[in-house]
Amino acid sequence: MLLIGQLRIASSLVLSPMAGISDLPFRLLNRSFGCEFAFTEMISANALVRANKNTLKMLSANTDDSPLGVQILGNDPDVIRRAIDILSGYSFNAIDFNAACPVQKVVSCGEGAALLREPVKMQKLLQAIVSNTDLPVTVKIRSGWDQTSVNAVEIGIAAQDAGAAGLFIHGRTRSQGYRGKVDYTIIRTVKESLEIPVIGSGDALTPELIRKMFDETGCDGVAVARGAFGNPWIFRETVDYLKSGRTPVRPGLSEIAETMKKHLDLLISYYGENTGVILFRKFYAWYSRGMPAKRLRQQAFQAAARDEMLHLIGALQASVTV
Ligand SMILES: Cc1cc2nc3c(=O)[nH]c(=O)nc-3n(C[C@H](O)[C@H](O)[C@H](O)COP(=O)(O)O)c2cc1C
Numbered sequence: 001m002l003l004i005g006q007l008r009i010a011s012s013l014v015l016s017p018m019a020g021i022s023d024l025p026f027r028l029l030n031r032s033f034g035c036e037f038a039f040t041e042m043i044s045a046n047a048l049v050r051a052n053k054n055t056l057k058m059l060s061a062n063t064d065d066s067p068l069g070v071q072i073l074g075n076d077p078d079v080i081r082r083a084i085d086i087l088s089g090y091s092f093n094a095i096d097f098n099a100a101c102p103v104q105k106v107v108s109c110g111e112g113a114a115l116l117r118e119p120v121k122m123q124k125l126l127q128a129i130v131s132n133t134d135l136p137v138t139v140k141i142r143s144g145w146d147q148t149s150v151n152a153v154e155i156g157i158a159a160q161d162a163g164a165a166g167l168f169i170h171g172r173t174r175s176q177g178y179r180g181k182v183d184y185t186i187i188r189t190v191k192e193s194l195e196i197p198v199i200g201s202g203d204a205l206t207p208e209l210i211r212k213m214f215d216e217t218g219c220d221g222v223a224v225a226r227g228a229f230g231n232p233w234i235f236r237e238t239v240d241y242l243k244s245g246r247t248p249v250r251p252g253l254s255e256i257a258e259t260m261k262k263h264l265d266l267l268i269s270y271y272g273e274n275t276g277v278i279l280f281r282k283f284y285a286w287y288s289r290g291m292p293a294k295r296l297r298q299q300a301f302q303a304a305a306r307d308e309m310l311h312l313i314g315a316l317q318a319s320v321t322v
């Protein structure tokens with residue numbers, strides 16, 4: 001269980017925000033395998049106040065997609081306040097502030113992980129959010145900007161003082177990007193320094209690694225990100241594994257194929273056939289990871305129609321079965 005402000009979540013696993021991935025179809029699919037709490041993709045406060053069409057679409061959710069947090073990115077308190085006003089018209093259950101994104105075009109605008117170098121500014125921005133909403137507000141950070149400036153404890157305390165109800169920490173620095181080892185020690189130190197719940201992020205790729213995150217850091221929750229790529233079963237398997245300690249049983253081929261079809265159709269009903277099939281291509285590769293299906297994966301990257309993709313899903317099942 002996870003308690004973020006007044007928000008009670010039945011599980012301590014969270015689907016982490018992922019730009020270009022965590023859309024409504026992806027969240028719904030993961031929820032059907034036991035994900036209880038998810039976040040939208042990162043929403044730029046600037047784009048939101050400009051009513052950017054793609055950004056508004058990223059705010060779509062439905063009643064099966066709850067509880068749901070929205071993650072915002074920004075660096076100007078006025079713009080952020082206006083964005084929060086707009087978000088009040090939606091049914092989100094929490095707001096997360098992004099102080100973690102390492103992407104150059106984001107940090108060069110002073111947003112995302114750039115705020116790790118400006119704890120006072122980060123705190124003011126967070127206060128601007130907290131004072132403009134009744135929803136619980138969390139913040140997502142990294143361990144620091146680089147190895148010489150690991151300041152997650154300072155940032156965490158500033159966030160807590162600003163009224164944050166929880167903190168997500170990816171145990172890598174901005175300069176590490178997604179490479180190198182996760183620093184469990186810094187997550188543990190942050191957890192021990194704060195009173196608000198701390199959710200660990202980084203290499204939560206298998207039930208065993210998720211348990212390692214809990215054991216090594218004492219964190220209150222774990223955010224699942226790349227571990228859910230073509231693998232929504234990670235939620236169900238982790239819940240079982242944490243309870244029983246038994247090695248999780250992997251889904252069989254027919255369940256994988258059924259889930260692929262479901263995922264494809266969720267994407268198509270949300271984006272239309274053309275875009276839905278194109279977006280599914282990378283998922284085909286992820287679902288078939290570890291299978292002897294190089295040719296099929298290559299064909300999937302060319303597929304343009306639902307029928308074609310369905311055929312390739314069937315062929316995957318057949319080729320691996322025989
Ligand atoms: C494709 C991709 C997009 C991401 N987008 C976001 C984002 O929008 N907001 C965010 O806070 N983190 C984002 N992340 C970081 C993840 O939420 C997570 O913290 C990170 O991947 C570490 O977890 P993992 O090693 O288990 O994947 C993204 C990660 C990936 C791989």
